[in-house]
Amino acid sequence: MNFEFQEEHQLLRKTVRQFVDQEIIPNIAKWEEQGAFDKNVWKRLADLGLMGVCVPEKYGGSGMDYNSLAIVCEELERGDTAFRTAVSVHTGLNSMTLMQWGTEQQKQRYLTPQAKGEKIGAFGLTEPGAGSDVAAMSTVAVRDGDDYVLNGQKTWISLCDIADHFIVFAYTDKSKKHHGISAFIVERTMTGFSSKAIKGKYGIKSGNTGELFFDQMRVPKENLLGEEGEGFKIAMSSLDNGRFTVAAGAVGLSLACLEASVKYCHERETFGKEIGQHQLVQQMIAKMEAGLQMSRLLVYRVGELKNKGVRNTRETSLAKWQACDFANKAADDAVQIHGAYGYSDEYPVARYLRNSKAPVIYEGTREIHTIMQAEYVLGYREDKVLSQMLPKWPFEE
Numbered sequence: 001m002n003f004e005f006q007e008e009h010q011l012l013r014k015t016v017r018q019f020v021d022q023e024i025i026p027n028i029a030k031w032e033e034q035g036a037f038d039k040n041v042w043k044r045l046a047d048l049g050l051m052g053v054c055v056p057e058k059y060g061g062s063g064m065d066y067n068s069l070a071i072v073c074e075e076l077e078r079g080d081t082a083f084r085t086a087v088s089v090h091t092g093l094n095s096m097t098l099m100q101w102g103t104e105q106q107k108q109r110y111l112t113p114q115a116k117g118e119k120i121g122a123f124g125l126t127e128p129g130a131g132s133d134v135a136a137m138s139t140v141a142v143r144d145g146d147d148y149v150l151n152g153q154k155t156w157i158s159l160c161d162i163a164d165h166f167i168v169f170a171y172t173d174k175s176k177k178h179h180g181i182s183a184f185i186v187e188r189t190m191t192g193f194s195s196k197a198i199k200g201k202y203g204i205k206s207g208n209t210g211e212l213f214f215d216q217m218r219v220p221k222e223n224l225l226g227e228e229g230e231g232f233k234i235a236m237s238s239l240d241n242g243r244f245t246v247a248a249g250a251v252g253l254s255l256a257c258l259e260a261s262v263k264y265c266h267e268r269e270t271f272g273k274e275i276g277q278h279q280l281v282q283q284m285i286a287k288m289e290a291g292l293q294m295s296r297l298l299v300y301r302v303g304e305l306k307n308k309g310v311r312n313t314r315e316t317s318l319a320k321w322q323a324c325d326f327a328n329k330a331a332d333d334a335v336q337i338h339g340a341y342g343y344s345d346e347y348p349v350a351r352y353l354r355n356s357k358a359p360v361i362y363e364g365t366r367e368i369h370t371i372m373q374a375e376y377v378l379g380y381r382e383d384k385v386l387s388q389m390l391p392k393w394p395f396e397e
């Protein structure tokens, strides 16, 4: 496996880092206070070609490899989690799912404008009564002529008020349990669709998260993604991609925690020396560095597997679990290193701590990934090759 990045990777990292330093970090406190997701930033990110990073050029993307997407997520979350979350749902959970499972017609209609950044995609799986236990969902889709009629509700959906297109999941045959779930591409403008943001979130305050409602919503049969009954399989494959982006973002958050802490270690003195000279503070710094480097390796290994078109559910789960846990711990230690000042908005570390929590919950909680890893090792779980895999990189044109 080769983790030597090419010149185009370095250039991509530099471009995103510059954008984050100039456009996101100076404004993030204001956006957090307003509780608003700034769509202008999205447009500018799209202008840089960052909305279709690992999407083939023939579908409007930039055709870069899967680790390029990791670099984008890493650098975005070094600035703020909200924008990385947006890329995770737009590209990781939506566009890559269309790449993997969409018909040519669906790719032309939905993937291409998304990759160009003209439209925004999101992903609705979670419901009030169904989070980790996906099959507990209540949303139903009933075939009626050339349409499906969807009724139900989704919750905790990122970009709920902002996205143009959603991939959503509903039962077409509840008696078949997991095998009775189907996936649909839904447009915001469809009659019977509405959304509502959740207020009072603990973190990711500049992000938009909330509920989707489907009330007798008619979805044309052409918008069924995959076959009827393939929804659960599709959802899990989407998570292989979403989790990769979440893990990559966590690397960026760990880096942000380390950078802020190192700076403060040199600024703050106690007992006649920089706090960085105290061994217990050094221990926190050393653990942050170890977590950061281990997370990076786990994430880039997954990127390489994706480049080769190899199924990577096990490796992605491990990378997501560990990178998010490391980032959460790094953020906690970063606040600790900053003492009382870390407990205020004067420094960014309190925001890092708040933002580090959601990724430990979404796209598989810490507990779900712990169970998955144990089951793989014990031989209780095994992945089969899917009927549709992501295209290998380099993409064929």
Ligand SMILES: Cc1cc2nc3c(=O)[nH]c(=O)nc-3n(C[C@H](O)[C@H](O)[C@H](O)COP(=O)(O)OP(=O)(O)OC[C@H]3O[C@@H](n4cnc5c(N)ncnc54)[C@H](O)[C@@H]3O)c2cc1C
Pocket (backbone or CB within 6 Å): 089, 123, 124, 125, 126, 130, 131, 132, 133, 155, 156, 157, 158, 159, 204, 209, 358, 361, 362, 363, 364, 365, 366, 367, 368, 371
């Ligand atoms: C900011 C944010 C953004 C989100 N964005 C999206 C989105 O865009 N789209 C989307 O579909 N969803 C989204 N989610 C929802 C997220 O994916 C779910 O919250 C997550 O899957 C967990 O489900 P839950 O909250 O219902 O928790 P539950 O599943 O109810 O779990 C509650 C607790 O029980 C534990 N638990 C559950 N089952 C087991 C078990 N078998 N063994 C051990 N412990 C268990 C869990 O680990 C957790 O600690 C988002 C969530 C947040 C916070």
